Amino acid sequence: MRRLFKILLKNYWKKILLIIIFTFTLVYAQLDIIDLVSIISFLLKHDAYGQIVNFRMDIVVSVSLAVISLIFISYLSVSVVRDFSYDLRSKMLHIVTDFDTMDEMNKFPVSGLKTRFIRGVDTEESFLLYVFKKILLLVVISIEICFFLFFIFDELAVVLAIFLLISGLIIIFQLNRLSQIYFKVKALNGKLNRLFREKIVSSKLLKIQSKEQEKNKIFDDAADNSFNEGFRFQYKLNFIFYIIIFMVFVIIGFIFFSIFSIKIGEAELFQMTLILLYLIYLLSNFNGLMNFVAIYPLASTSAVRIGEVLVCEKSEVQKQLNQKIAIDFNGIKFDNVSLNVNGKDVLCDVSFEIARNSKTLIVGPVGAGKSILFYSLM
Structure with missing residues (x-):
């Protein structure tokens, strides 16, 4: 994961910088729209319809900035994923195909997992950039929300900023631990792939049957280890769910506290409530990302197919002809x-x-x- 981030930042830092800039612009435009909505609602409540005309240009500029930023973020993201995956696939393909002898190849740790990585690199890197964008968006919005709240109620903004910072550090720490477990799951599934591949290629006439019929202890152990690591991954992931749910409840508490305790104007109160509700929406979106992370290692590896591992045995024809087949390839x-x-x-x-x-x-x-x-x- 760290190597992928290094390659991503080294070769595509300009596009990533533009993504960050447009992300800040998008968030600023969205918060500005929230600000305008609160002002217009306040004017409508007091029947000041004539003053709404003064905010027409502000609304047009904010909406235009939001749309343009969203278009550029989407375009740059697709561009980075496409170029990044193409470069990695080309590098891996050249490494694998440029060996002249098997001894040279043995010096380089190329496994069945890495050969599959060449085929599925689009999925891996698309997922990596997707996580990067979601986390970046949440960080940017948290910073700007605290900045906006500081002008409304500075003490609340400081408390919220400290709370979000501590929660963010805990989430980053947990994500780092999860990435280590995630690659353990993939490595174990790569081991499963090598096990049944050795058996499948070991004879010309194959009779395929399921793992349950074979009752091979090696397969059982590898499958059990993979399942246990996958369960451990899910267990660790639940801790992040709890943090996000706790953050949502705390922010809801901030909203009720500000409504009943803080002596500020109606427009500022409405604006602050909208901003905090927007943050809750983003946290829910991030929670959806965590659900995606939970199923991703199962969907992108052979973990969901452990029960259907293919093995081979001596066919009836070969048994009748007394032909010896080496199951150990x-x-x-x-x-x-x-x-x-x-x-x-x-x-x-x-x-x-x-x-x-x-x-x-x-x-x-x-x-x-x-x-x-x-x-x-x-």
Whole structure:
């Protein structure tokens, strides 16, 4: 996770800076709209319809800023995700396909998990930037809300700022711990993938059955470990839910306290209530993000398919012919493979090797079809 953030900040810091600037602009415009709504409501209540005309330009400017900022944030986010995922996929593909021998490949920790990462990199990085945007938006809005409240009731603004700061630090600490558990879950699922892949490739004639029928202790242990780590991830995540729910109740308490205890004008009171309700809405949105985080490691890995792990056994035909099949896979190697489909050369003098630990090496001249074979094997 830290490496991804470093690459993201190093190569795309200009676009990220623009996203931050437009995020501040969007939040400022939204809070300005809340301010205008409170003023217009106050004028309508006192039948001062003629003065509303004076705020027409302010409304147009605020709405225009909000719409323009939202458009640019969406465009820049899509642009960063697209370019970031393309760069990572290209780098990983070059690393994997540039090895000449299996010994060279063994020096680089390429696992089944990382080969899947090449295919699903859009999902990983889209998710990373999505979390980054949500947290950034919540931080920016919290800062600006405290700034706005300071001019209405400074003591309340200071208390709210301290409360949000402490809660934010706790959430960041918990997210850091969650990221470590999350990658443990993915690593265990990568181990499961290697286990059944070694068995599937170990024979030419396969009979597929479920893990429950095989009753293989190795699979059982790996699946149990993955489930336990996933449960631990969910358990730790619940703590963040409790913090967010507590924050919402505290802010609701601030609203009731300000309504019944603070001696301020109707317009300021209405404005402050709207701002705090807006913060509650964002916290609820962040709570939805946490729910998404909870299901993401299960949806993006093979954890949801643990009960359907594929293994192979000796087929009845092979048993009758007394052919010996090595269930423990030792490796497969093909040299100078060529493939012609409908008069078109798909593969030309390509060699590939699959080792026991699921590492796959593909060697061949330029334009021989290495990438086609690479994606086909995955």
